[in-house]
Amino acid sequence: MTKAKILIAEDDPDFRDSLQAVLESQHYTVITAVNKADGMEKIKAEKPDLAILDIMMSTWVDGLQMSRELKNDPQFKDMPILILTGIKTEIGMDFKATVGDPQWCPVDAYLEKPIEPDVLLAEVANLLAVKT
Secondary structure (H helix, E strand, O other): OOOOOOEEEEOOHHHHHHHHHHHHOOEEEEEEEEEEEHHHHHHHHHHHOEEEEEEOOOOHHHHHHHHHHHOOOOOOOOOEEEEEOOOOHOOOOOHHEEEEEEOOEOEEEEEEOOOHHHHHHHHHHHHHHHOO
């Protein structure tokens, strides 16, 4: 059985590599990107089943802008998006209450860094199950 393809857009190479290792341990195919531009290019080329986005990459709102563009694109509007971020620690803003807001944070789920592997895998499985 082929597992889903997941894009990780994350600028921290250590965290990105850790996420990739956790997901690949469960046989997911993982594509990585370092910022919004890289992520959008790879999403269009690879058409993943799920995107995991950091909020703060090249700019402090890269992930939010990326999620808005994806949800406004007919080709990707139904792709689940998980925001995985440490922004609450970084700037004190809690985006959890805005999850699903089409204007502000049009994502399907939100988790804070650091994240336990089992919590990540459970959320990924949940988002992919909803998609199918």
